[in-house]
Amino acid sequence: MSTPVIQTDLGHAGWQAIVADPASAVIATDFDGVLSPLVEDPARARPVDGALDALARLARSVRQVAIVTGRPALVATELTGVTGHPGLGGLVVLGHYGLEQWEASTGKITSDPVPAGVAVARERLPELLSIAGVPDAFVEDKESSLAVHTRRLSDPAGAFDRLRTPLTELADETQLRLEPGNLVLELRPPGIDKGVALRRLLESTGAQSILYAGDDLGDLAAFRAVEEGRRTGLNAVLLATRSSGATELIEAADIVVDDPSGVVTVLTALSDAIAAR
Numbered sequence: 001m002s003t004p005v006i007q008t009d010l011g012h013a014g015w016q017a018i019v020a021d022p023a024s025a026v027i028a029t030d031f032d033g034v035l036s037p038l039v040e041d042p043a044r045a046r047p048v049d050g051a052l053d054a055l056a057r058l059a060r061s062v063r064q065v066a067i068v069t070g071r072p073a074l075v076a077t078e079l080t081g082v083t084g085h086p087g088l089g090g091l092v093v094l095g096h097y098g099l100e101q102w103e104a105s106t107g108k109i110t111s112d113p114v115p116a117g118v119a120v121a122r123e124r125l126p127e128l129l130s131i132a133g134v135p136d137a138f139v140e141d142k143e144s145s146l147a148v149h150t151r152r153l154s155d156p157a158g159a160f161d162r163l164r165t166p167l168t169e170l171a172d173e174t175q176l177r178l179e180p181g182n183l184v185l186e187l188r189p190p191g192i193d194k195g196v197a198l199r200r201l202l203e204s205t206g207a208q209s210i211l212y213a214g215d216d217l218g219d220l221a222a223f224r225a226v227e228e229g230r231r232t233g234l235n236a237v238l239l240a241t242r243s244s245g246a247t248e249l250i251e252a253a254d255i256v257v258d259d260p261s262g263v264v265t266v267l268t269a270l271s272d273a274i275a276a277r
């Protein structure tokens with residue numbers, strides 16, 4: 001398989017560094033919109049064909065493969081089906097934007113504490129949704145955070161706009177953070193994001209290079225952490241899918257693909273290049 005279109009010099013350098021020394025590389029990828037297509041019901045998201053095999057193949061030669069997601073870590077392991085998948089015994093899943101860490105080698109989860117504001121927000125949400133005129137918005141209760149989805153409503157974008165201000169106020173009052181995503185507004189603990197999660201992962205693994213794949217606004221923090229790392233010598237490839245149409249992310253990427261199948265193509269090309277070196 002040929003090298004994908006890498007649009008930047010930094011991306012070329014990152015690709016070559018990973019190929020030359022995979023043992024010091026991390027491969028980290030988001031789940032929704034990157035390994036799985038976006039679907040109406042969050043419970044039905046699944047990785048596209050070939051996604052886990054592509055990660056498993058890379059896992060043979062790189063230092064660490066990780067999934068970094070806004071989902072709870074256990075939900076992500078269930079939806080992805082990574083538990084017991086051949087070749088993914090060293091996988092790490094960073095859930096809740098890094099609040100939780102699940103390790104395939106032990107099956108154990110560690111988590112930062114959940115702030116009390118989540119319980120307060122949970123209690124106040126139904127009335128807030130009613131007052132905002134969207135009582136039927138789907139609330140995905142993730143225990144450590146609450147995601148309000150508008151995708152299945154008759155006017156998804158209008159409902160998203162109507163909810164933004166009241167949910168921002170609720171986040172302020174409960175000392176939570178409002179995380180906007182693709183037709184979803186999440187109330188979640190502050191002080192952690194995918195950038196913090198990735199910095200911790202790079203530090204704990206001592207990796208010198210990384211490929212990070214994302215699609216939505218929540219991945220911007222990871223992109224920024226990688227860009228910051230580049231200033232102190234980290235070699236990196238930033239891969240974005242167009243799944244969520246997040247312009248800022250797409251413009252910052254070294255490689256852009258349309259959808260999760262494109263991610264599989266890129267990951268496969270990377271392991272082919274490693275195998276051919």
Ligand SMILES: O=P(O)(O)OC[C@H]1O[C@H](O[C@H]2O[C@H](CO)[C@@H](O)[C@H](O)[C@H]2O)[C@H](O)[C@@H](O)[C@@H]1O
Pocket residue numbers: 030031032033037038039040041042043045068069070071140142147149151181182183184186216218
């Ligand atoms: O970090 P991620 O793995 O990308 O998770 C971010 C949020 O993704 C999910 O919502 C998105 O995907 C749903 C299923 O395809 C879709 O219905 C929704 O509109 C998208 O915003 C998930 O439900 C959230 O909990 C995640 O935080």
